[in-house]
Amino acid sequence: MRALRRFTVRAALPEPLLPLSQLVMNLRWSWHPETRDLFETLDPALWQSCGGDPVKALGEVSAERLAALAKDRRFVRRLQDAVDDLEEYLATPRWYQSLGTDTANGGAPASIAYFSAEFGITEVLPQYSGGLGILAGDHLKAASDLGVPLIGVGLLYRAGYFEQGLSSDGWQLEHYPSLDPHGLPVKLLREPDGSAVVISVPLPEGRTLYAHVWRAQVGRVTLLLLDSDIEENAPAERGVTDRLYGGDEDHRLRQEMLLGIGGVRALRAYCARTGTPAPEVFHANEGHAGFSGLERIRELMESHGLAFAEALQAVRSGTVFTTHTPVPAGIDRFPKALIERYFAGFGVPLHDLLALGAEEDPAKYNMAHMGLRLGQRANGVSELHGHVSRGMFSNLWPGFDESDVPIGSITNGVHAPTWTARELVDMGTQTSSQGDPVEVDGPVHFDGVDGIPAGDLWAIRRTLRARLVEEVRRRVRETALSRGATEAEVGWTETVFDPDVLTIGFARRVPSYKRLTLMLRDPARLKAMLLDPERPLQLVIAGKSHPADDGGKKLIQQMVEFADDPEIRHRIAFLPGYDIGMARYLYWGCDVWLNNPLRPLEACGTSGMKSALNGGLNLSIRDGWWDEWFDGQNGWAIPTADGVADADRRDEVEARAIYELLSTQVLPRFYERDGEGVPARWVEMVRHTLRETGPKVLATRMVRDYVQALYVPAARSARVMSADGYTPARAESQWRGHLLHNWSTVRVAHVEATGAGDTPEIGSTLALRAEVELPGLEPGDVQVQAAYGRVDDADGLHDVTTVPMAHEQTEGSRHWFTATVPLERTGAFGYTVRVLPHSEHLADPAELGVVTTA
């Protein structure tokens, strides 16, 4: 029989142990080992069997044990210490508080909303599928460490993503657990009378989607998770938050409406009931959360009587959009007809709403385009990805060079206290015991690692590798049993892997661009390396395929079949069930982290950063973050066959490069030992990686960048726009309408250059005078620029510098502008003149997408 519903019955905590629930309910324990030690003391065996889930452990620990602990004075003292430590963490001013939050004086925002479809904080709260969610989780944790007043907004999926198993023939099996929120470290958001807060989102045909709001506490940061599986809903609506990235377009649209529209409503409810200041900045982590902007437009139209364009002006100013994928198939798009059906009665003019998501295909509504149009500030997640995104979305800014497209980049980071092995932190490799310094402004240094003798560093690496080997053995055994082997047949699993063999990790989701099976290109060669009697390597592999992606599942099956070979199964393993809990062991223990995506489709990649924080050396295609921070000593760059159109040939070339690097560089260096058995040159690479790469990949560095480059400027813009009942937003919107209406008549009529003669010499200058026609506009409405630089055979300008030209004279609608251009370089030189809109409220001159060039 199956239970209709399930819930968790837990023992009442005796009075002296009451603070335990406070500790359990704040997810700071997920990155605070001392608190986890305390939980373990509750009942070490139970802690093991509960997989380190304190809510579960506390739910199952016996009343007798609790009674005994309540009388154990040492335990109660330790408990109090842990609670004091948490309270201090929550209350002390951190980095952000030093910025000043005096809103009247351009201070940092008093609160920021961060929307994401997934959050990966701990394996205990499985609300993530991969990198995007883990990044969101790390963003919240680092924000907490820095004291940034962020509020996360997401959905509570009752089955999470899915749990991965394997069939006997290596096919991915999906299991959808049924998570009971009462067994999770979350609390219901309640009305003052104790009843649950209910959020509603209108659906077509007069239906309504209702949701409860669960609060997770991530250190100082609150995360709100909307849950539709409640009595108030009809059966179809109850299933909206069933699972992450499942279902058809209709289902996904409902999820995104709940996230965006319901999310804003949940925020309003949360702020009102807790006295939290309303967010000034809204950050959409990827396009899924874009409807939050529509809801805010609707709010302003209703509350302040703003027209759509005026409300858009106000909303954009406080919105930050981050795009995460350069894979066109990864962009979220809906049939336009579906949007029309769902938003017909929403309260925002449909025509205007549809324009926000317009793209090349007139039948589609593009969530990334909407994100870019709704966010005055936008970024990609590594320098290379910023570059690729400017190209990918350049048709939203016609007339501009790709380099002018207003999409910047902030390279992702990872949360050191979550991902760094405790032993390394204890050795003092990082500046503070938190592993992730929060008080230091500017560049952070991990100089502590310089004081550690090579032998000690190597000993730690071996300890971490040995721990991974234990974990691999445990998991290989479990997997064999789950795939149908009997106890009598799994004896071999006890000796798989070797704590002294070079260990390579490859773990990530399995979309085709990540090329899970590239290493199998020449199976005989790989096999020979695995079995090399002198210098063997071992490979641990993991990753989930999206349930609807049979191609990905075939790749997994191919990998499993290869690893099933009794001749090599002691050196290679595919471990099902990749999640945060498994990932930690991999990052700690792998010597080399392999990453071979099809460049440039990996927007950033973060797993290699986590490996680097533990002294792992990356062996990676120069894509995402590795393109930026590979420095020749922190690992190896796999040469790419960029531009080779034949995918098969490209795979061949790049796979061969991996084998070559392994056999000529990686393996020799790992096995080259000094008199004490230490691979001195390897350890120097480890040390270099910790010292130089460690500080760059920190999530605190990333969150500081977001605060300084995007959140603070966005808050300023939003404040300006909302002053005096949104008067500036109305004025700016009117100005934009007027400007765009007149733009087609803007013309650079004539440009004169004097001073350079026929054969100009370096060091001389060029005086430019441009005649510009601006019928209907004022000179102050535009900025006229001289643009100059190197020129190619087709007269294309490169390495362009721009200087503003000064207004000199006006005759009717004709205006003259002048500038002096220095000739600083020898060789072919060219210049032009262009006219751009000008307003103090533009974040970027390309923002309005119009430009007129001579």
Ligand SMILES: *Cc1c(COP(=O)(O)O)cnc(C)c1O
């Ligand atoms: C870091 C991480 C990812 C993302 O890894 P990429 O290198 O960005 O693909 C995915 N899943 C888990 C469990 C992770 O820890």
